[in-house]
Amino acid sequence: MSVDNRPAAPRRTPLAVAAKELALGARRGILATLTAEDGFPYGSLVEFAVLPDGDIVLLLSRLAEHQHYLERDGRASLVIAPSLLEENAMAKPRVTLVGRAEPVTDRGRYAEIYVQAHPGAARYLGFADFQFYRLHVERVRYIAGFGQMGWIKGEAYRDAFAQA
Amino acid sequence: MSVDNRPAAPRRTPLAVAAKELALGARRGILATLTAEDGFPYGSLVEFAVLPDGDIVLLLSRLAEHQHYLERDGRASLVIAPSLLEENAMAKPRVTLVGRAEPVTDRGRYAEIYVQAHPGAARYLGFADFQFYRLHVERVRYIAGFGQMGWIKGEAYRDAFAQA
Secondary structure (H helix, E strand, O other): OOHHHOOOOOOOOHHHHHHHHHHHOOOEEEEEEEOOOOOOEEEEEEEEEEOOOOOEEEEEEOOOHHHHHHHHOOEEEEEEOOOOOOOOHHHOOEEEEEEEEEEOOOHHHHHHHHHHHOHHHHHOOOOOOEEEEEEEEEEEEEEEEOOEEEEEEHHHHHHHHHOO | OOHHHOOOOOOOOHHHHHHHHHHHOOOEEEEEEEOOOOOOEEEEEEEEEEOOOOOEEEEEEOOOHHHHHHHHOOEEEEEEOOOOOOOOHHHOOEEEEEEEEEEOOOHHHHHHHHHHHOHHHHHOOOOOOEEEEEEEEEEEEEEEEOOEEEEEEHHHHHHHHHOO
């Protein structure tokens, strides 16, 4: 038996699949951005939708601090932690998607995906002070629980979405 | 009637009192720090305790990313969002405490306060790879719901704790 005949190892990793499942199962998380005035990391509650490739869609009000911050510096992360309120939360899975967020202009396409996740958003989609942003996921930190964790490259995360 | 005879307006504001109540009612939140390698804002789940003056105590593992990040740059924020998982979460109160976190050496004092909030932590308090940090709250963003929000100065936040 030659090792040369083995199929190429899939780039999809168990951690990446777990991260994908956590993202697909959630609709709200904590966005971290950089304050415009002094570059502090600033967390805030957001709703989101997940694109087919794993990138994240946000619909942000121009009245919100995080929108101002992203306009100045697109670096961001999104924490998805569905067990946040449980007593044993530290032993439960959560994920941080790290990347750059930028405003997107193809409003129709993003609106369709976003409203599927958040039907109530339909009533303010047309407001001029709401803008879609896409968080381009560059790397992912997945924490399964105490001592079980790892970084996932953006490529491996996207591969998990590309494969059924 | 002279305006000069009016009592000085209390620095304690309704927003600051609401922020205090949210902080005192929670034990877990999302910490935002700055990645050591490239300064991205990085969110992660943490447990915490609240000091009598409103500052925050964290017990961080030296194995955790956020601990490494704080060692390099203490700028941080903590989001407390107890309604994160509720359908109408965007209409519910949440707060972001912004400040600088630094390691503290008075381990006995912080351990007492921390274990009151997290009795289970008693079993790993003695581990050398856990370190207490104090988040010195410099400003606070309180969001009551859609369109009801404001910044609170650190002084007003602390005044809310100082007054019964």
